[in-house]
Amino acid sequence: MFSTIDRVKPGLQKLVAALRETYPYASVLAVTDDSRAWQIRRSGVVIAANRDGGTGFVVRVFDGVGCAEYSFNEFSEDKIPDICAVMAKRLAEQNAALEGIAPLPTPIPADEPAVLKKTTGWKVHPRELGDEAIVNKITALREKALAVDERVLDAAVAVTYRSYRKLFLSEHRDLDQTVMWTNAAVVVMAARGQELKSAYHPFSVLGGAELLDRMEAGVEQVARDALALLDSQPIPPGEYDCVCDPETTGMIVHEAFGHGVEMDMFVKDRALAREFIGQYVASPLVTMHDGSAVEEAATAFFDDEGTLTGDTVIIDKGILKRGMCDALSAARLGVEPTGNGRRESYERKAYTRMTNTYFQGGDADPEEMIASIEDGFLLESPSSGMEDPKNWGIQCMVTTAKEIKNGRLTGKIYSPIVLTGYVPDLLKSVSMMSRTAVLCGSGFCGKGYKEWVKVSDGGPYMKARIRLG
Amino acid sequence: MIERIKTALARCGITMWRINENVEETAELFFVKKQLDTRRSKDVRKYGVTVFRDVENPEGEKPSRGFTSVQLISSMDDGQIDRELQGAYYAAQFAANPYFDLPDPVQAPMVEKTGELAEAPLAQSAGKMVKALFAADVHQDAFVNSAELFVSRSSHRILSSEGTDVSYTDAKVKGEFVVQCKEPEDVEMHNIYEYNELDGEALSAKVAEALTFVRDRARAQKVLKSGKYDLVLSGNQVATVLSYYEDRSAAHMVYPKYSTWQLGEAVQGETGSERLDITLRATDPYSEEGIPMADLPLLEGGALQAYHGANRFCRYLGVKPTGLYEKLSCANGTLPFEELKKGPCLWAVTFSDFQMDVMSGHFGGEIRLAYLIEDGKAIPVTGGSVNGSILDAQKNLTFSTERYLTARYDGPYAVRMKDISIAGAGE
Numbered sequence: 001m002f003s004t005i006d007r008v009k010p011g012l013q014k015l016v017a018a019l020r021e022t023y024p025y026a027s028v029l030a031v032t033d034d035s036r037a038w039q040i041r042r043s044g045v046v047i048a049a050n051r052d053g054g055t056g057f058v059v060r061v062f063d064g065v066g067c068a069e070y071s072f073n074e075f076s077e078d079k080i081p082d083i084c085a086v087m088a089k090r091l092a093e094q095n096a097a098l099e100g101i102a103p104l105p106t107p108i109p110a111d112e113p114a115v116l117k118k119t120t121g122w123k124v125h126p127r128e129l130g131d132e133a134i135v136n137k138i139t140a141l142r143e144k145a146l147a148v149d150e151r152v153l154d155a156a157v158a159v160t161y162r163s164y165r166k167l168f169l170s171e172h173r174d175l176d177q178t179v180m181w182t183n184a185a186v187v188v189m190a191a192r193g194q195e196l197k198s199a200y201h202p203f204s205v206l207g208g209a210e211l212l213d214r215m216e217a218g219v220e221q222v223a224r225d226a227l228a229l230l231d232s233q234p235i236p237p238g239e240y241d242c243v244c245d246p247e248t249t250g251m252i253v254h255e256a257f258g259h260g261v262e263m264d265m266f267v268k269d270r271a272l273a274r275e276f277i278g279q280y281v282a283s284p285l286v287t288m289h290d291g292s293a294v295e296e297a298a299t300a301f302f303d304d305e306g307t308l309t310g311d312t313v314i315i316d317k318g319i320l321k322r323g324m325c326d327a328l329s330a331a332r333l334g335v336e337p338t339g340n341g342r343r344e345s346y347e348r349k350a351y352t353r354m355t356n357t358y359f360q361g362g363d364a365d366p367e368e369m370i371a372s373i374e375d376g377f378l379l380e381s382p383s384s385g386m387e388d389p390k391n392w393g394i395q396c397m398v399t400t401a402k403e404i405k406n407g408r409l410t411g412k413i414y415s416p417i418v419l420t421g422y423v424p425d426l427l428k429s430v431s432m433m434s435r436t437a438v439l440c441g442s443g444f445c446g447k448g449y450k451e452w453v454k455v456s457d458g459g460p461y462m463k464a465r466i467r468l469g
Numbered sequence: 470m471i472e473r474i475k476t477a478l479a480r481c482g483i484t485m486w487r488i489n490e491n492v493e494e495t496a497e498l499f500f501v502k503k504q505l506d507t508r509r510s511k512d513v514r515k516y517g518v519t520v521f522r523d524v525e526n527p528e529g530e531k532p533s534r535g536f537t538s539v540q541l542i543s544s545m546d547d548g549q550i551d552r553e554l555q556g557a558y559y560a561a562q563f564a565a566n567p568y569f570d571l572p573d574p575v576q577a578p579m580v581e582k583t584g585e586l587a588e589a590p591l592a593q594s595a596g597k598m599v600k601a602l603f604a605a606d607v608h609q610d611a612f613v614n615s616a617e618l619f620v621s622r623s624s625h626r627i628l629s630s631e632g633t634d635v636s637y638t639d640a641k642v643k644g645e646f647v648v649q650c651k652e653p654e655d656v657e658m659h660n661i662y663e664y665n666e667l668d669g670e671a672l673s674a675k676v677a678e679a680l681t682f683v684r685d686r687a688r689a690q691k692v693l694k695s696g697k698y699d700l701v702l703s704g705n706q707v708a709t710v711l712s713y714y715e716d717r718s719a720a721h722m723v724y725p726k727y728s729t730w731q732l733g734e735a736v737q738g739e740t741g742s743e744r745l746d747i748t749l750r751a752t753d754p755y756s757e758e759g760i761p762m763a764d765l766p767l768l769e770g771g772a773l774q775a776y777h778g779a780n781r782f783c784r785y786l787g788v789k790p791t792g793l794y795e796k797l798s799c800a801n802g803t804l805p806f807e808e809l810k811k812g813p814c815l816w817a818v819t820f821s822d823f824q825m826d827v828m829s830g831h832f833g834g835e836i837r838l839a840y841l842i843e844d845g846k847a848i849p850v851t852g853g854s855v856n857g858s859i860l861d862a863q864k865n866l867t868f869s870t871e872r873y874l875t876a877r878y879d880g881p882y883a884v885r886m887k888d889i890s891i892a893g894a895g896e
Contacts, residue, residue, distance in 0.1 A: 469892020
């Protein structure tokens with residue numbers, strides 16, 4: 001698998017050398033991609049292969065104006081003169097059409113020597129397990145969910161894996177990584193007239209089809225959650241003491257705070273966080289990380305600009321220490337990049353993007369946290385969120401708020417729930433954290449409304465005061 | 470490459486297939502304030518191949534039919550192409566669904582898009598649109614913080630084992646920009662745009678309107694109280710609300726009974742206001758499956774006229790396959806906007822992310838800018854959130870006579886709804 005990269009690597013090295021004859025910096029990122037998705041629901045079985053990411057190349061150069069890139073997916077050594085000529089022609093045309101527009105001053109990022117070749121592990125390769133076994137497995141899981149109650153309208157079960165190999169070559173860098181992640185999800189739907197209620201449970205692993213074994217236990221609970229939603233009602237708007245489950249904590253980490261510390265937003269003067277470096281932005285119980293110190297779906301050894309990854313501590317005991325940064329933004333800001341320059345695919349620009357982002361665990365138990373609430377809610381199953389780095393406004397949605405009265409769950413459920421408010425207010429109100437941080441990497445993150453990249457997020461159960469509507 | 474794929478399909482014994490050849494060239498520009506951040510361009514050529522496989526059922530029954538798709542590129546050698554196709558064909562037997570006929574064959578000459586956007590050099594078109602984008606950015610207090618522009622030209626060819634061979638070209642300009650106002654509060658607003666023509670005038674007008682809104686957001690107060698309001702939505706939010714009707718009438722929703730809508734049914738329910746007239750617009754001459762696309766009346770007087778969707782689900786429902794639509798138009802509109810938003814009401818202009826949940830019918834989002842309109846005054850407010858249900862709101866919809874046009878929507882600029890739940894801010 002992925003031997004194509006070995007075949008074209010000498011040609012790509014020659015391409016970088018050829019571009020360096022014209023430009024003071026040149027690099028190439030090559031991506032080969034292997035993915036497959038299996039899905040079953042009432043409408044049928046669907047198997048789709050090689051639809052994510054894609055296989056191709058992106059060249060980056062610096063000319064007299066600044067940074068420029070060219071993406072393509074047809075390469076052989078004899079095309080090198082054509083690629084160089086196309087880039088030169090396009091840049092000349094574009095520079096002429098933009099006459100009078102000044103470039104954003106950008107120092108050429110450092111190209112310190114580095115050589116790396118690493119692979120993430122897996123126990124069962126989905127291709128080896130095979131289509132028949134995987135379809136049989138998800139069919140059985142679906143039937144298990146359908147059997148819970150006749151009011152279940154449908155159950156959908158999906159499994160996706162992506163394995164990719166990336167090669168980054170510049171004058172001084174030769175980086176090579178192979179990564180595989182697998183995601184799965186169970187969605188169960190129940191109907192109340194024209195209104196369909198659905199419950200969802202995601203699964204993820206930095207690995208392969210061994211994930212399927214973890215799905216068995218949760219399926220029936222998803223069905224019961226969907227049925228419970230049939231009796232849900234809109235929540236009376238207000239501010240409440242809440243316990244967030246690890247997934248909801250993860251959404252708050254990612255959407256409410258994480259996007260605000262992506263440092264390309266600092267370059268644009270779009271992030272309030274820039275003014276709060278070194279200050280308390282959260283309760284001392286809050287420590288936030290991003291990076292590849294954990295093994296989850298967004299783990300990688302280097303990013304899409306050839307920067308090695310690590311563990312970035314964003315918030316340390318409530319104090320904002322730093323943001324995460326891509327290479328170009330780092331050069332503009334005069335800081336070190338953190339390995340967060342990521343692309344949706346070789347066809348897209350690199351932006352500062354989160355990877356595995358999470359709050360560290362504390363010292364409480366979830367039961368103790370619920371018992372501490374007189375009148376509030378347990379928030380579960382996040383459904384969507386949107387960033388507001390400029391104003392730190394929260395917009396997150398969760399499917400379920402379970403009522404807590406006098407330290408006990410009453411069984412009453414409200415849905416859907418919108419979380420609003422000011423991010424530091426919420427984070428400073430954090431008063432308890434459970435011991436274990438749990439991450440999930442089943443989702444993709446957009447920048448604005450596009451640029452979808454694989455991320456994971458999470459944390460422990462978290463008690464905070466939150467405005468719900 | 471197409472001949473290589475056809476030969477490989479024959480070599481692998483695959484007799485039912487579709488090939489989609491998609492070629493795209495782009496010019497992409499990224500700005501911080503008015504300074505050029507990055508220039509990008511792209512040349513990609515992709516081949517999507519869908520293979521179909523029948524699985525025999527007991528005698529007298531039609532076979533089940535499965536399919537799987539793969540992406541191929543020309544730098545693959547013949548051995549790699551064979552392996553990909555064989556893998557897909559093997560997998561297709563495990564995706565066996567009830568039998569359906571493949572799309573009817575169509576052969577036609579290439580449909581070529583004409584006009585400046587389709588014909589001018591991409592760099593030149595990008596330069597023109599950049600100048601249009603910054604044309605309205607002439608104020609000190611409110612300005613464009615950052616912007617992205619993508620100009621693309623593409624060609625598409627669809628072939629099938631049934632005999633389809635059609636092709637067309639397309640060109641688009643799209644992107645996003647963020648406007649910022651620093652006083653009295655430092656705020657920003659995010660905007661997206663998409664045009665099928667080189668419409669610099671529309672882009673300039675959109676930027677000018679966004680600058681007005683962000684200036685108002687900067688002085689907006691968090692004074693919104695929780696409660697029920699008459700809610701006015703405008704622009705893209707109207708399109709998002711109306712997308713409920715498009716999604717609920719989709720064959721892939723009706724076939725599995727996620728939607729119980731029947732043809733002729735008054736799906737808007739009993740209504741004391743305007744009855745919806747919605748048409749789905751064809752923006753490409755052919756769907757991805759090679760189905761000729763045509764405008765499709767969807768709702769007339771609030772009653773469902775058609776199902777729509779991909780070949781398989783339309784076949785299952787026994788209706789003519791229509792292909793997938795990307796543009797909705799709505800003919801409604803009875804009140805000039807100035808009258809529509811006469812108080813008391815809340816005109817919610819922009820949200821952090823406004824969403825419609827097709828399953829539940831709930832719509833909402835966090836308010837970035839709204840005007841609380843009462844006693845002839847419009848007070849800018851921010852914060853809080855809308856949490857509405859179209860199942861309730863559709864009983865009382867009133868649309869503006871002013872129109873709003875984007876690449877994906879052609880309809881009234883605004884809609885007014887009664888008694889929508891709003892969670893307040895600053896209480």
